[in-house]
Amino acid sequence: MRHVVSVLVQDKPGVLQRIAGLIARRGFNIESLAVGRTHQEGLSRISLVVTGDDRVLEQVEKQLNRLIEVIKVTDHSEPHVERELALVKVAVPGMEERLEIKDIAEAFRARIVDVARKSIIFELTGDSSKVHNFIEAMRPYGLLEVMRTGAVALSRGEQVLKVREKKPAV
Amino acid sequence: MNGAAAILKALEKQGVNIIFGHPGGTIMPTYDALYDSPIRHILVRHEQGGVHAATAYARASGKVGVVMATSGPGALNLVTGLQDALMDSTAVVAITGNVPQALIGTDAFQEADVCGITQPVTKHNFQIRDVRDIPRVIAEAFYIASTGRPGPVLVDVPKDVQLAPFSGSFDVEIDLPGYKPTFKGHPRQIERALEALAKAKKPVLMVGGGAQHASAEVIEFAEKSGIPVIPTLMGLGAFPGTHRQFLGMPGMHGSVAANWAIHNADTILAIGLRFDDRVTGKVSRFAPNAHTIIHVDIDPAEIGKLVSTAIPVVGDAKWVAAELAKGARKLSIAEWWQQVDEWRTKHPFGWNSKPYLQSQEVIHAFWEATGGKAIVTSGVGQHQMFTAQFFKFDKPRSWINSGGLGTMGVGLPFAIGAALARPGETVIDFDGDGSFQMTLQELATVKKYNLPVKIVILNNGFLGMVRQWQDLFHARRYSEVYLADSNPDFAKLAEAYGIKGLTLSDRGKLAETVKEVLEHEGPVLLDCRVHHEEGVFPMIPSGGAAEDMIIENPREAVEAGD
Numbered sequence: 104m105r106h107v108v109s110v111l112v113q114d115k116p117g118v119l120q121r122i123a124g125l126i127a128r129r130g131f132n133i134e135s136l137a138v139g140r141t142h143q144e145g146l147s148r149i150s151l152v153v154t155g156d157d158r159v160l161e162q163v164e165k166q167l168n169r170l171i172e173v174i175k176v177t178d179h180s181e182p183h184v185e186r187e188l189a190l191v192k193v194a195v196p197g198m199e200e201r202l203e204i205k206d207i208a209e210a211f212r213a214r215i216v217d218v219a220r221k222s223i224i225f226e227l228t229g230d231s232s233k234v235h236n237f238i239e240a241m242r243p244y245g246l247l248e249v250m251r252t253g254a255v256a257l258s259r260g261e262q263v264l265k266v267r268e269k270k271p272a273v
Numbered sequence: 274m275n276g277a278a279a280i281l282k283a284l285e286k287q288g289v290n291i292i293f294g295h296p297g298g299t300i301m302p303t304y305d306a307l308y309d310s311p312i313r314h315i316l317v318r319h320e321q322g323g324v325h326a327a328t329a330y331a332r333a334s335g336k337v338g339v340v341m342a343t344s345g346p347g348a349l350n351l352v353t354g355l356q357d358a359l360m361d362s363t364a365v366v367a368i369t370g371n372v373p374q375a376l377i378g379t380d381a382f383q384e385a386d387v388c389g390i391t392q393p394v395t396k397h398n399f400q401i402r403d404v405r406d407i408p409r410v411i412a413e414a415f416y417i418a419s420t421g422r423p424g425p426v427l428v429d430v431p432k433d434v435q436l437a438p439f440s441g442s443f444d445v446e447i448d449l450p451g452y453k454p455t456f457k458g459h460p461r462q463i464e465r466a467l468e469a470l471a472k473a474k475k476p477v478l479m480v481g482g483g484a485q486h487a488s489a490e491v492i493e494f495a496e497k498s499g500i501p502v503i504p505t506l507m508g509l510g511a512f513p514g515t516h517r518q519f520l521g522m523p524g525m526h527g528s529v530a531a532n533w534a535i536h537n538a539d540t541i542l543a544i545g546l547r548f549d550d551r552v553t554g555k556v557s558r559f560a561p562n563a564h565t566i567i568h569v570d571i572d573p574a575e576i577g578k579l580v581s582t583a584i585p586v587v588g589d590a591k592w593v594a595a596e597l598a599k600g601a602r603k604l605s606i607a608e609w610w611q612q613v614d615e616w617r618t619k620h621p622f623g624w625n626s627k628p629y630l631q632s633q634e635v636i637h638a639f640w641e642a643t644g645g646k647a648i649v650t651s652g653v654g655q656h657q658m659f660t661a662q663f664f665k666f667d668k669p670r671s672w673i674n675s676g677g678l679g680t681m682g683v684g685l686p687f688a689i690g691a692a693l694a695r696p697g698e699t700v701i702d703f704d705g706d707g708s709f710q711m712t713l714q715e716l717a718t719v720k721k722y723n724l725p726v727k728i729v730i731l732n733n734g735f736l737g738m739v740r741q742w743q744d745l746f747h748a749r750r751y752s753e754v755y756l757a758d759s760n761p762d763f764a765k766l767a768e769a770y771g772i773k774g775l776t777l778s779d780r781g782k783l784a785e786t787v788k789e790v791l792e793h794e795g796p797v798l799l800d801c802r803v804h805h806e807e808g809v810f811p812m813i814p815s816g817g818a819a820e821d822m823i824i825e826n827p828r829e830a831v832e833a834g835d
C-alpha cells in the first residue's frame with residue numbers, strides 16, 4: 104500500500120538528516136520526500152510517500168514520533184489533496200512531433216515554460232500518477248531531463264497539523 | 274563567567290556531582306572551569322571507560338550519568354558506549370568539545386562530525402552555537418535523557434562557545450514542543466489487562482529493564498495475583514531472584530521453566546521490555562499459545578514492533594504496575610503452578626561437579642558469601658550468562674550488564690561507575706579474560722580513586738562464548754578464539770597497578786579465597802583459572818524456539834557415554 108505521510112517538524116539544524124537517517128536505518132521504503140517551511144516561524148513540514156503494509160506504516164509513524172523535533176505525524180488516509188510538481192524536458196525531433204507533443208501536454212494541462220530549437224520544458228502539477236502518466240506519454244519522443252518534487256499533501260476540510268497544547272511535564 | 278563555567282553551573286543545577294571524562298584540546302576551557310567547580314571529576318584512561326562508567330552510575334543510582342570528552346578522537350571513543358546506553362535505555366549526558374565554529378567543516382585538527390556520527394546512537398543530540406543557549410540546552414538534554422524512555426543525549430560545544438562571555442540566567446524553560454512522553458497508562462487499558470488476566474489459565478508476568486525503578490509495584494502486583502514471574506536479563510533484580518514466584522530469565526540461555534512457561538502460556542503480561550530476539554528466538558514461533566499479550570511500555574514504538582499485542586498500555590512501568598497492583602486479584606492457577614513447578618524442580622540451573630574449578634561455582638560462592646548483597650557487573654560472554662543464572666539478584670539496580678548491545682569490556686568501567694554511585698556497597702565484576710582486556714586500562718582509575726571493586730576474572734583462556742558456538746555449530750573448528758597462549762598473568766598485572774592480585778585454580782581453596790577477596794578493604798583482582806571447555810546451558814540456538822532448547826551440554830552426555 105502507498106501512503107502519504109505528513110510530518111510537522113521544528114526547523115532545527117540536522118532535522119532533515121535525522122529523518123532521512125531514521126528511514127534508511129529502519130529499512131523503510133520511501134518513494135519521495137518533500138520539505139518546506141510553513142506559515143509559522145520555526146516550523147517546517149515534510150511529506151513522505153511510503154510503501155508498505157499497515158504494520159510498516161505504524162512503525163514509520165511511531166519511529167518518526169520518537170524524534171524530538173517531530174511535532175506531529177499524520178497518515179493521509181482520510182480525504183486529502185495531493186500534488187506533485189514536475190519539470191520535464193522533452194526532445195523535439197521535428198515539426199510533426201512538436202505538434203503531437205503539444206497536444207499531449209494540453210491533455211495533461213502541462214504548461215510550456217521553455218522552448219528551444221530541439222527541446223521543450225513542461226511544467227506539470229497533479230497527483231503522482233498523473234505526473235507518472237505524463238512522463239510515460241512523453242517517453243517515446245525522448246525524455247532529456249525529469250525533475251519531480253515528490254508529493255505534498257494536505258487533509259481536506261478543517262483538519263490541520265498543529266503544535267499540541269503543552270502537557271504537564273513528567 | 275564564560276560558556277565553560279556556564280556548562281558546569283548548568284550541570285550543577287541538574288544535581289550533577291560527578292563527571293567521568295578525559296580532557297583534550299577543544300574541551301580545555303571546560304576542564305579549566307572544572308578547577309573551580311564543586312563537581313567531582315573522575316579521570317578515566319579511555320573515553321569508552323568514561324561513558325560506560327557514566328552508564329553504570331546512572332543504572333546503579335537512578336540519576337543521570339555524565340561523561341565529558343574532547344572533539345574528534347575523544348568524542349568518537351564514546352560511540353560504543355552511547356549505543357550501549359541507547360539499547361539498554363540508560364540516561365546519560367555526554368558533553369563534547371568541538372573545534373571553534375569558524376573551523377567547523379574545514380577538516381580542522383581533531384574535527385569530526387560528532388553530531389552526525391552520534392545521531393543514530395543517541396536519543397537526541399545538540400550542538401550549541403550560541404553561548405546564551407547553554408542553560409536551556411543542558412536542561413533539555415537532562416530532561417530528554419531522564420524522562421520517557423531514558424537514553425543518552427550528547428551536547429557538542431565548539432570551543433569558541435565555551436570561551437565566549439556568559440551573563441544569562443540559569444532559570445530556563447524547556448522548549449520541546451515535539452517531546453511529550455506519556456506517563457500514565459490509559460485506565461481502560463489497565464482494566465482490560467486485569468480482565469484478561471482474571472480469565473487466564475496459564476498466565477506469566479515478564480519483567481524487563483524498564484521496570485528496574487518499579488520493583489516494589491511489580492512485587493506487589495505479583496504477590497497479590499500469584500502469577501509466575503520471569504524477569505529478562507535486563508529485568509533481573511526488579512523481581513527477587515530468591516522469590517518463590519521467580520522462574521528465572523527467559524531466552525537463549527534462560528531457564529527451562531521460564532521458556533516452557535512462556536511457550537505454554539495463554540496470557541503474557543510484559544512490563545518494560547522490548548522482546549529482543551535473544552528473548553524471543555524466532556518471533557513467529559514465540560509464545561505460540563498466548564492468545565493475549567499485554568504489553569506495558571513507555572515507548573509506543575516498542576508496542577507491536579515485533580510481537581502482536583492484544584492489549585497495549587503506553588505508560589511508565591511504575592505507574593502502571595501500581596495501578597495493576599491496586600486492581601489485582603488472586604488468580605486461580607493452581608494447576609498451572611503445578612506444571613511450572615514440575616519444570617522448575619526437574620530442570621534448575623545447575624552444573625555437573627568436575628575435578629577442576631568451574632565458573633558456576635565461583636559465582637555461586639560469591640553469591641552465598643555476600644548473601645546476594647552486592648552490585649554485580651560483567652563483561653559479555655559465557656561468564657555473563659553464568660552470572661545471570663547463578664547470582665540471585667534480590668534488589669533492583671544490582672545487576673549492571675550490557676544486554677542490548679552485548680559490549681565486551683563493560684565489566685570494569687561498569688564496576689567503577691557503580692562503586693562511585695553507591696559507595697560502601699560491595700561491587701563485584703565477574704569478567705571474562707577476553708572482555709576484561711578490552712578496557713583493562715581502567716585499572717588505573719580503580720587505583721587512582723581506590724575504588725574497592727572486586728574483579729573476578731573467570732579465565733577460561735578462550736573467547737568462550739564464540740568457542741561454544743564453534744563447538745556446537747561449526748564442527749569444533751576453533752577459529753581465532755584461543756587466548757591462553759598470550760594472556761597476561763592477571764594477578765601480576767593488577768599488582769603492577771598497585772592493586773591486590775590473586776590467582777585461584779584449586780577448587781578446594783574456593784571458599785577461603787572468596788572470603789579473602791571480600792574481606793580485603795580495597796580493590797582486588799582474582800584470576801580464576803576455570804576449565805576451558807565449559808558450555809552455557811540450557812541453550813536455544815539463534816533463531817530457534819523453546820522446542821529447540823538444548824537443556825544439557827551434548828558434549829558431556831557423549832563424554833559420559835550415554
Ligand SMILES: Cc1ncc(C[n+]2csc(CCOP(=O)(O)OP(=O)(O)O)c2C)c(N)n1
Binds near residue numbers: 653657704706
Ligand atoms: C566488543 C565485542 N567484540 C566481539 C564480541 C563478540 N563476542 C561475544 S562473546 C565473546 C567472547 C567473550 O570472551 P570472554 O570475555 O573471555 O568471555 P567468555 O565467553 O569466555 O566467558 C565475543 C568475542 C562482543 N560481544 N563484543
